[in-house]
Amino acid sequence: xxxxxxxxxxxxxxxxxxxxxxxxxxxxxxxxxxxxxxxxxxxxxxxxxxxxxxxxxxxxxxxxxxxxxxxxxxxxxxxxxxxxxxxxxxxxxxxxxxxxxxxxxxxxxxxxxxxxxxxxxxxxxxxxxxxxxxxxxxxxxxxxxxxxxxxxxxxxxxxxxxxxxxxxxxxxxxxxxxxxxxxxxxxxxxxxxxxxxxxxxxxxxxxxxxxxxxxxxxxxxxxxxxxxxxxxxxxxxxxxxxxxxxxxxxxxxxxxxxxxxxxxxxxxxxxxxxxxxxxxxxxxxxxxxxxxxxxxxxxxxxxxxxxxxxxxxxxxxxxxxxxxxxxxxxxxxxxxxxxxxxxxxxxxxxxxxxxxxxxxxxxxxxxxx
Numbered sequence: 001x002x003x004x005x006x007x008x009x010x011x012x013x014x015x016x017x018x019x020x021x022x023x024x025x026x027x028x029x030x031x032x033x034x035x036x037x038x039x040x041x042x043x044x045x046x047x048x049x050x051x052x053x054x055x056x057x058x059x060x061x062x063x064x065x066x067x068x069x070x071x072x073x074x075x076x077x078x079x080x081x082x083x084x085x086x087x088x089x090x091x092x093x094x095x096x097x098x099x100x101x102x103x104x105x106x107x108x109x110x111x112x113x114x115x116x117x118x119x120x121x122x123x124x125x126x127x128x129x130x131x132x133x134x135x136x137x138x139x140x141x142x143x144x145x146x147x148x149x150x151x152x153x154x155x156x157x158x159x160x161x162x163x164x165x166x167x168x169x170x171x172x173x174x175x176x177x178x179x180x181x182x183x184x185x186x187x188x189x190x191x192x193x194x195x196x197x198x199x200x201x202x203x204x205x206x207x208x209x210x211x212x213x214x215x216x217x218x219x220x221x222x223x224x225x226x227x228x229x230x231x232x233x234x235x236x237x238x239x240x241x242x243x244x245x246x247x248x249x250x251x252x253x254x255x256x257x258x259x260x261x262x263x264x265x266x267x268x269x270x271x272x273x274x275x276x277x278x279x280x281x282x283x284x285x286x287x288x289x290x291x292x293x294x295x296x297x298x299x300x301x302x303x304x305x306x307x308x309x310x311x312x313x314x315x316x317x318x319x320x321x322x323x324x325x326x327x328x329x330x331x332x333x334x335x336x337x338x339x340x341x342x343x344x345x346x347x348x349x350x351x352x353x354x355x356x357x358x359x360x361x362x363x364x365x366x367x368x369x
Contacts, residue, residue, distance in 0.1 A: 029211070029260030032148055034135075037169045037250060041239065044072065044136070044172040047079040051109065051134055051168065058108025059083045063100050063122035065090070068114035068138050072175060076113065076136075092117035093153040100125035107131065109167075115139045115183065116286065120150040127163035135166035139179035140187040140246045142287045145169060146253025149262055151286075160266070165257050169250060177242040182285070184237050184245065185317040188227045189291025191248055192308055193269045194220040194255075195228070196297040196348075200267030203301075204346035213264070219255040220264035223248040228307060231314035268300075268347035269293030271338040276326065279333055284324035291317050292324070295366050296335065300348045305366055321369050328360070328369040335359035 038050050051060070060082045064073075069086060077084065087103045089096050100121060104110055109132040112122025119135050123144075126133035137145040144150065146169055149160035176184075198217045205212035226248040227234055234241045255264045262270075272293035276283060283289065291312050298305035312319050321331045336359050339349040354362065363369040 031258055032165050033257045034165050034169050035167050039171040041174045044075050045079050048081050050170050061104045061107045062086050062111045063089050063118045064113040065118055089118045089121050092120050096121045097125050104129055115141050116144050119144055123150045123163050132167040135169045137171055138175050139183040140176050140249055141183040142190040143249045143252040146250040147256045171246050173243050177239055185315045186285040186287030187245055188315040189287035189317045191224050191227045193290040193294045194224040196269045196294050197265055197267035199301045200347040201263045208346050213259045216255040216259040216264045220252050223251045228311050231311035235315035268297045268349045271341045272334050274341045275334040275338045279330045280326050283326045288318050296362050299366050331363050331369050332359045
């Protein structure tokens with residue numbers, strides 16, 4: 001019988017910020033989770049009260065991009081009683097992290113307001129300074145809003161590194177629903193990737209004996225099913241759908257915290273995305289590339305890849321490399337070399353060992369090229 005899903009048992013710069021993964025192979029690992037989450041319509045006005053316990057009367061440093069600041073600065077300033085310093089985040093790189101750190105001297109906490117780059121920059125700055133970090137997403141483009149991981153340019157590796165999860169997450173559905181649909185569709189791509197990530201994790205457990213956490217895997221799969229099971233409704237991006245999307249992305253971040261690693265959220269599809277970042281750095285959003293990777297990895301794993309592709313189309317996410325401005329040779333190279341990004345992470349690509357011919361066949365057969 002054809003498989004249509006996962007096994008049912010689970011339904012240098014700033015190098016000092018990277019920590020070794022908890023030693024789950026020796027029977028223990030550390031769980032770090034957000035302390036509180038506030039989600040709903042109009043909750044941005046409650047930001048001051050939400051943060052009061054951690055920030056007290058000390059200065060607050062807010063990391064945000066210019067476009068986001070123009071959109072929400074007045075509302076944030078109105079909500080906060082503290083002295084505050086806004087730091088413009090221009091890119092997710094070490095230079096911007098250092099800017100936040102310099103502004104954060106004598107501050108009580110760091111707040112990342114915006115999409116992925118501001119949250120990641122703020123998260124790493126707060127981790128390095130040993131300050132509480134608050135995540136205030138203005139879009140739902142990927143699961144970094146809640147996870148203990150962050151991805152920056154300028155580090156010695158192209159994949160996410162471990163820091164700490166936010167102390168608190170405040171998600172205003174009105175603000176997030178007004179974000180460009182492309183960003184929301186990208187979040188859907190990151191969610192469906194949990195399907196292949198968990199399957200890779202199960203495979204590694206069977207082949208190498210790596211620790212596998214059934215509960216965190218189930219939580220990640222449940223989040224993926226928000227898109228896979230209700231893609232037409234989610235793709236309308238009404239307030240109810242956006243709330244479901246945000247809650248699912250937060251849940252996957254929590255799943256990573258429970259697992260003590262990125263395993264339930266990141267597998268072969270993320271390795272493909274990370275390698276594509278190297279050969280085509282401006283080719284698209286993280287979730288978009290993960291979604292396309294998930295289509296192909298699903299076929300390799302024997303999952304119903306057509307269902308994945310259909311769900312992504314229903315939400316308006318790209319399903320072809322050309323939609324990202326990526327040529328066929330870049331896709332093939334990324335498939336062949338993706339496992340070299342993290343050779344210690346066993347995935348379906350470790351087992352299949354694609355060459356240029358088989359990689360091209362896979363990409364063509366799934367409609368990616």
